[in-house]
Amino acid sequence: MPDRRPKLLILGTRGIPAAHGGFETFAERLALYLAGRGWQVGVYCQRDVETVRERISTRWWNGIELISVEIGLSGPAATLAFDALCAHDAAARGGVCLVLGYNGAVFLPYLRARGGRIVTNMDGIEWRRPKWSLAVRAFFYVSEWIAAWSSQRLVADHPIIADHLALRRPRGAIATIPYGGDPPPADPGPPPLGLEPDRYLVSIARIEPDNNILTLVEAFSRRPRGVRLVVLGTLKVGNPYHRAVEDAASPEVLFPGAIYEPEQVQALRVHARAYLHGHTVGGTNPSLVEALWAGNAVIAHDNPFNRGTAGDGQFYFSDLGNCADAIERVLTDKAAVATARKAARLRADQFRWDDVLASYENALRRVGGYPPAPQAPTAGAATVGAAAGSEW
Template sequence: MNAPTALAPAHCPAVAILGTRGIPAAHGGFETLAERLALHLASRGWRVTVYCQREVDRVAPRFETRMWRGIECIHVAVAQKGAAATLAFDAHCTRHAARHWAVCLVLGYNGAVFLPFLRLRGRKVLTNMDGIEWRRPKWSRAVRGFFWLSEWIAAWTSNRLIADHPAIADHLATRRPRGAIAMIPYGGDPVEAASTGPLDDLGLKPDGYLVSIARIEPDNNVLSIVRAFSRRRRGLRLVVVGRLDADNRYHRAVRGAASDEVLFPGAIYDRTTVQALRFHARAYLHGHTVGGTNPSLVESLWAGNAVIAHANVYNAWTAGPAQFAFHDEDGLEAAIALTLGKPDQLAPARRAARLHAARRFEWQDVLACYEAELLALAGLPATPVPTAKHGRAASSEPVP
């Protein structure tokens, strides 16, 4: 066993968070989770290290340490781009973390090929296994094979696995015994009010638009959403938030299918703007077909959105039974027509969204469950955590 280093004093528990682009959060659900958990643990006496990716033209130096709100952020410079940069970043983070005595929380399994090195150096590893990435149709056969193998490596290399959805826990149970799996979803914050300023900037009015916030990819059904909405004049807008690339065939198809009532503001990472778009929308459209508990869907429930979601096991559990579902493009158009033609149907769905979010997706409960898992791996006494009545830590909760 390695002796504690300066990174992890002997008198306090230590955790290193790997697998994200870093904090403060600016990109997605994993970064938000990393930021919220790091702040929570730091406030409770943990020594917290978060690895942050920094893409540069020339590496000098490789590692830079900066403190942010009591958290040690290690910025790792990589000169590569795209997927190569991510793999290089994961490799350098793993090598660095292996030299320091801390429990390692790994978010995602893209860099799973490096996890055996952490175990060989005696590190305890807790891995959030994210969604079933190798099932996404956008990937080539070779990439799917890489993700399939990475999932197996992460499943068997990690000491413990976290599933963010009961269906993901069921899937992981085909790789590892259920006793090695904890089910902990994402969290969110209530949005009780939001400025209309961001709407003004986009030429929108409260309750005068539907909104979709997602990566524009086939498995998120963005093309179907745009086509269903654009079949006829609606008298309000559809706002599709996400990056569009003129060189991407699917993105060109999405633009080509849009009527003049569809607005493409691009990718938006400003939290105030995104919150305003959710809070003031007539309804939130969610076409995801692959994955577990989607952070954007959780945040929409906390904003009190009526949700129109693709009918699958992931969305059904996350959104709850009071929202609107569709199986195909015709069903989606019918759901859109219902929300536009019968606004009285929206109030019950909006109330149910907030109640459902409070029952399943409170940050305080989510972070407490993560801390309990980390304490157990560190060999330290556990503090009280929420019971499994909300489905947070129950690896065997059935899927409806």
């Protein structure tokens, strides 16, 4: 007897269990949620090997089919090969395909032509990132258009992203669903790295120009602060930007590298005086949402993405000078910090995982032609477009 349960395949991440970043965390949450609600769920997982022996294999994890794809390449070629193999395999499996990001959009027309029902989370506006060369930015620009027109439904994780996508497709093809988060545990434990609660600021981001890490470090290092600045993220030898960040740092700046243990990162957030967020490109950033749930006062680059996520109750900067001013105020004005922390906790309620995942299920059911969800999703801030309803 055929299995008539709704079916989902998740493409575009390195796989689950999550170990790499926001998309992987989201894929894990959604896969577990839908499997618990009776869906057949498969998640493609990239497996890097020296020699390909079994190109595609499967195993089961918590009721989810993990579809491992062996890749014997490295760099961008490995990513493209993985995306191509996933699209080819998914075309033969049926169900709804949720594609996270549009890096492999060049393969989506093939998947669509083979009858694929495609929902694509369009992530941020990747081609605007200054770190990419002109050729790479052109590739992403074209890929964005291909994804927009190859997918039956687009997901924007921020209203500004939805506005941008509306230049590509009609509004009725776009669902606006943010990223989700959870409240921290009642006892997160002490902060790691020998830090003292409320005696440090923290930045959790890839160390890249469009994340303004150099600006944050320079602003903090203008004079002795009596507290630490903890900059999580990988520094690579020979990278000019990374070298500039290190050269600008005062002795009070700590570079512990990337930390992936969730408990340590959670404790690091909860006990921080404030969270620093320099991102300039993207939608609803997972790290910023997690900072709100941790009740952090936030110092963020002033742009519509960050204001739309964190709200008006936080501290914003547009250049080196007012970044230094914001840091000074956070370190000296206890009342302002307390107000910002209260605002963060209130704002976080707009980013509940239950609301986010229920909105995704509704969108996926519509594209797949499946009956409505057995129970109506919880009403919340996660919204769905008229026809449907970013290490870190």
